[in-house]
Amino acid sequence: MPSRPHPAFDVYAQNCPTRMVLNRIGDKWALLILDCLRDGSARFSVIRRKIGGISQKVLSQVLKNLERDGLVLRTVHATVPVAVEYSLTSLGETLTQAVASLTHWAEQHMEEVQEAQLRYDGKRIDG
Numbered sequence: 001m002p003s004r005p006h007p008a009f010d011v012y013a014q015n016c017p018t019r020m021v022l023n024r025i026g027d028k029w030a031l032l033i034l035d036c037l038r039d040g041s042a043r044f045s046v047i048r049r050k051i052g053g054i055s056q057k058v059l060s061q062v063l064k065n066l067e068r069d070g071l072v073l074r075t076v077h078a079t080v081p082v083a084v085e086y087s088l089t090s091l092g093e094t095l096t097q098a099v100a101s102l103t104h105w106a107e108q109h110m111e112e113v114q115e116a117q118l119r120y121d122g123k124r125i126d127g
Contacts, residue, residue, distance in 0.1 A: 024065055024066070025095065025099070029058055029059070031099055032054070032103065033051065033059070033063065033072070033086075034072075034095060034099045035103045035104075036050050036051060037088045037092070038088070038096045038099070041085040041086060042087075043084065043085055044059065044084060047059060047086065063086055066092070067086075070089055070092075071089060071092035071095065072086050072087070072092055073087050073088070075087065
């Protein structure tokens with residue numbers, strides 16, 4: 001078992017604030033947004049087009065939460081119309097390898113997961 005890097009926080013403790021952070025970065029939309037920003041800054045509309053199925057409301061809320069947690073930076077450019085870009089902060093960049101590993105693991109192993117689901121469902125129907 002790996003050593004704990006910060007003794008004041010314990011992810012296994014019920015009231016530890018790390019649980020909130022894990023909940024946030026464990027959200028599928030947050031993972032996809034962070035992965036989307038891995039290659040550089042992007043405008044809201046670009047992120048929304050890239051991430052199929054995300055609503056404007058959900059994207060806006062998740063970006064605000066990620067900004068609040070210090071993972072995403074929102075930059076407003078004084079142009080007409082106003083342009084807003086989102087990028088990873090240095091803290092957010094520390095997550096990019098883990099996030100990419102999770103999101104792309106799903107792509108690489110989806111067939112195996114689907115096969116396992118079919119086997120499991122077959123056993124439940126038969127047994």
